[in-house]
Amino acid sequence: MRTGNxxxxxxxxxxxxxxxxxxxxxxxxxxxxKKFHDGLDVQVEPGELIHSIIDGKIVKIDYPYxxxxxWTGLQQENxxxxxxxxxxxxxxxxxxxxxxxxxxxxxAQDISVKYPEHEEYGIMMPHIHVRVxxxxxxxxxxxxxxGGEIIVDPELLIGEA
Numbered sequence: 001m002r003t004g005n006x007x008x009x010x011x012x013x014x015x016x017x018x019x020x021x022x023x024x025x026x027x028x029x030x031x032x033x034k035k036f037h038d039g040l041d042v043q044v045e046p047g048e049l050i051h052s053i054i055d056g057k058i059v060k061i062d063y064p065y066x067x068x069x070x071w072t073g074l075q076q077e078n079x080x081x082x083x084x085x086x087x088x089x090x091x092x093x094x095x096x097x098x099x100x101x102x103x104x105x106x107x108a109q110d111i112s113v114k115y116p117e118h119e120e121y122g123i124m125m126p127h128i129h130v131r132v133x134x135x136x137x138x139x140x141x142x143x144x145x146x147g148g149e150i151i152v153d154p155e156l157l158i159g160e161a
Contacts, residue, residue, distance in 0.1 A: 003157040004053050004101040006042055006085065006130055007108075010158060013041035016121035020129075022153035039084070039131035040154040046110035046126050050088045052103045053130070053158050054078055058094045062086060064129070071114065073128075074105055079135070083154075086129040087111045130154045 013020035020041025027035050044050070056078035064071050064086040073086035074094070090106040099105070108128055115124040134150045 001080070002055060002101045004051060005158050006050050006053055006128060007044055007048060008051075011043040013043045013125045013127040015123065015125045016118070017115065017124045020127060022155065038151050039086075039129045040158075041127040041129055043125050043127050044108035046108055048108045049091075050085060050105050050108055050128060052076060052083075052099050052101055052105055053154070054081065054083055055098075055100045056081075056083070057098045058096065058105070060095060061090060065114075068114070071109060071111070076105075081135060082133045084129075084131040084133075086131075087126075088128050130158070132157060 018024055018026070018037075020037070020043070022037060022040050024037040025034065026037050029035055054076065056076045059075050059077050059082075062073040062075050062084055063069050064073060071087060072089055073084060074088070074090055076083045076085070076099070085105060087109045088106045089109055091104055094105060108126065110126050112124045112126050117123045132152050132154045134152055136149055
C-alpha cells in the first residue's frame, strides 16, 4: 500500500501546550482515568497545502468542534482504514471523490487563533491533526470473538519526510 506525507517536511508539533505525538498525555477524564492523544499533530504554516496520505475516497467534511463549525477537516477511507485530517479547509468540492496519495486536499487553518497565547503555555503552533483508524476486524482470542476499530499511530504510515 502506498502512503505519503500530508506536508513536506513533516514536523511534529511540540510546544508549551504539549507534544503532538501519538499517545502523548492529555490530562485526565472525570474519575481520574488518563487521556492520551489519539493522532499526530503535524506543524504547518496557515494556508499550507495539505496532501492525502493514502489512496481512498473522501467521505465527508469533518468538524472537530461540534459547537464551533469554523474549524473543519476531512474524512478519507479505503478498504483498510479511515484517515481524519483536522484544522484544514477543503480546497474544492472533493467530498465523494476518490483521490490518490499526494493529492491536494485543502489548506491548513490557523488553530493557534482558537488557542490564543497563554501565560503558562505560550503559543500553540499551527498544526493539522491526523488520526488513523483501522476498520473493524474480528479476532479469535482464547475461544472468543472480538471485533472493533483500532486507532493507530499515523507515523506508522507517513513516517519521516
